[in-house]
Amino acid sequence: MEAAEELFAEKGFNGTSVRDIAEKAQVNLAMISYYFGSKDKLLETLFEYRGELSKTKLVSIIEKPNTTSLEKVYLLIDNYIDKVFNQQCFYKIFTREQVLTQTGHIAELILQMKKNNQENISRLIQEGQKKGEFKKNIDTALMMHTIVGTANHLITTKHHYRELNNLQSLSEEELLKLIRKKLATHLKFIIKAILTHEV
Amino acid sequence: MEAAEELFAEKGFNGTSVRDIAEKAQVNLAMISYYFGSKDKLLETLFEYRGELSKTKLVSIIEKPNTTSLEKVYLLIDNYIDKVFNQQCFYKIFTREQVLTQTGHIAELILQMKKNNQENISRLIQEGQKKGEFKKNIDTALMMHTIVGTANHLITTKHHYRELNNLQSLSEEELLKLIRKKLATHLKFIIKAILTHEV
DNA sequence: AAAAATTAATTAAACGTTTGTTTAATATTA
DNA sequence: TAATATTAAACAAACGTTTAATTAATTTTT
Numbered sequence: 001m002e003a004a005e006e007l008f009a010e011k012g013f014n015g016t017s018v019r020d021i022a023e024k025a026q027v028n029l030a031m032i033s034y035y036f037g038s039k040d041k042l043l044e045t046l047f048e049y050r051g052e053l054s055k056t057k058l059v060s061i062i063e064k065p066n067t068t069s070l071e072k073v074y075l076l077i078d079n080y081i082d083k084v085f086n087q088q089c090f091y092k093i094f095t096r097e098q099v100l101t102q103t104g105h106i107a108e109l110i111l112q113m114k115k116n117n118q119e120n121i122s123r124l125i126q127e128g129q130k131k132g133e134f135k136k137n138i139d140t141a142l143m144m145h146t147i148v149g150t151a152n153h154l155i156t157t158k159h160h161y162r163e164l165n166n167l168q169s170l171s172e173e174e175l176l177k178l179i180r181k182k183l184a185t186h187l188k189f190i191i192k193a194i195l196t197h198e199v
Numbered sequence: 200m201e202a203a204e205e206l207f208a209e210k211g212f213n214g215t216s217v218r219d220i221a222e223k224a225q226v227n228l229a230m231i232s233y234y235f236g237s238k239d240k241l242l243e244t245l246f247e248y249r250g251e252l253s254k255t256k257l258v259s260i261i262e263k264p265n266t267t268s269l270e271k272v273y274l275l276i277d278n279y280i281d282k283v284f285n286q287q288c289f290y291k292i293f294t295r296e297q298v299l300t301q302t303g304h305i306a307e308l309i310l311q312m313k314k315n316n317q318e319n320i321s322r323l324i325q326e327g328q329k330k331g332e333f334k335k336n337i338d339t340a341l342m343m344h345t346i347v348g349t350a351n352h353l354i355t356t357k358h359h360y361r362e363l364n365n366l367q368s369l370s371e372e373e374l375l376k377l378i379r380k381k382l383a384t385h386l387k388f389i390i391k392a393i394l395t396h397e398v
Numbered sequence: 399a400a401a402a403a404t405t406a407a408t409t410a411a412a413c414g415t416t417t418g419t420t421t422a423a424t425a426t427t428a
Numbered sequence: 429t430a431a432t433a434t435t436a437a438a439c440a441a442a443c444g445t446t447t448a449a450t451t452a453a454t455t456t457t458t
Contacts, residue, residue: 014212018443019442028409030408030410030447031408038445095294110359141360145349145352145360146349146385149349150345160310161344163310163314193388194389217419218417228419230433
């Protein structure tokens with residue numbers, strides 16, 4: 001599954017053959033069908049695995065005591081950036097798969113993940129509004145699109161960021177550290193404006 | 200090429216067979232190799248075609264007389280939203296292709312498009328800073344990532360936006376109109392904050 | 399505790415499709 | 429008459445999956 005994740009991220013799902021995966025994982029070709037059922041089911045299993053991993057954290061942030069709503073939103077941003085940076089391969093796959101409108105088990109999984117996230121964050125925004133921390137008329141969905149869109153776009157196209165900003169001298173590690181820091185500051189600034197600045 | 204564009208957007212490049220394209224375009228299978236050379240070259244041709252289309256407009260906005268820098272940025276946002284909304288299929292393909300780190304003609308085309316955009320927009324930002332309209336220390340690259348990331352993410356996953364916000368009753372046209380308006384307002388608000396609000 | 403029986407894991411080879419592309423013949427246009 | 433466009437058929441290669449045989453591990457019986 002690890003080998004498959006890396007290859008799917010690099011060459012796309014349909015651009016990766018089961019033989020590629022078998023070779024990278026150093027297992028026999030037939031083992032993949034034997035253990036996962038099929039190539040499609042392998043991708044499904046990957047989505048289920050990654051989906052499970054990211055469930056619990058969200059709620060614990062939202063319910064954290066002695067924390068302002070804005071601080072919680074900041075924690076949420078940090079948490080999302082962590083996830084995207086630590087699971088770059090998966091988020092590349094995710095970014096590509098979510099574009100396809102075709103129905104299926106993975107499409108359902110993606111929608112469920114998003115639904116779950118949006119519900120929780122909506123609650124948090126409402127909490128902040130009740131406490132008077134946030135302004136009225138916040139479009140939570142669009143705000144999330146900006147967080148997710150900016151972070152995903154940056155991490156999935158960081159090879160372009162490096163090239164366009166003449167950062168070829170940096171190591172991959174240094175580049176990631178730089179991007180991560182900038183992105184966190186950038187998103188927090190934007191989100192604070194959305195949540196607290198009156199028009 | 201139109202048929203191919205729609206199919207690539209719907210099922211992905213590798214998920215679409217040359218036979219699919221031939222059938223949708225109602226031409227003989229061999230015609231595609233005859234006119235485009237290969238399936239890969241067909242995609243390249245599409246990228247070149249779409250790339251050419253979007254070159255000129257940018258400069259004309261930046262050089263528009265009697266316009267403040269902020270107004271120009273707003274025009275730029277409107278222009279980008281227009282492009283994304285009018286070429287949804289292509290932007291789905293683009294969004295998916297740019298994730299792949301593999302080198303090739305298309306990768307070069309994508310990088311050139313981005314380089315060209317970033318250079319022009321950097322000039323505009325500097326102009327605004329000289330005029331005192333914009334604050335110092337603006338990360339142009341990140342700002343662009345937010346515009347592009349938010350817009351692309353919204354349009355390429357609008358089927359999720361519809362579902363998550365209970366807009367199933369809206370027609371496709373109505374949904375697009377709604378999203379378009381919201382997105383324009385949203386992005387302009389954010390970008391104004393980035394360009395003019397001190398921290 | 400050893401032997402036998404059963405289940406699970408692993409393999410190389412083969413399966414039938416589908417893939418992108420080419421060929422060689424025919425039809426159309428210049 | 430020559431060049432171009434279009435076609436149905438065929439091509440070899442690659443695809444995901446299955447098969448049948450073999451090896452390894454586990455359980456049951458002696």
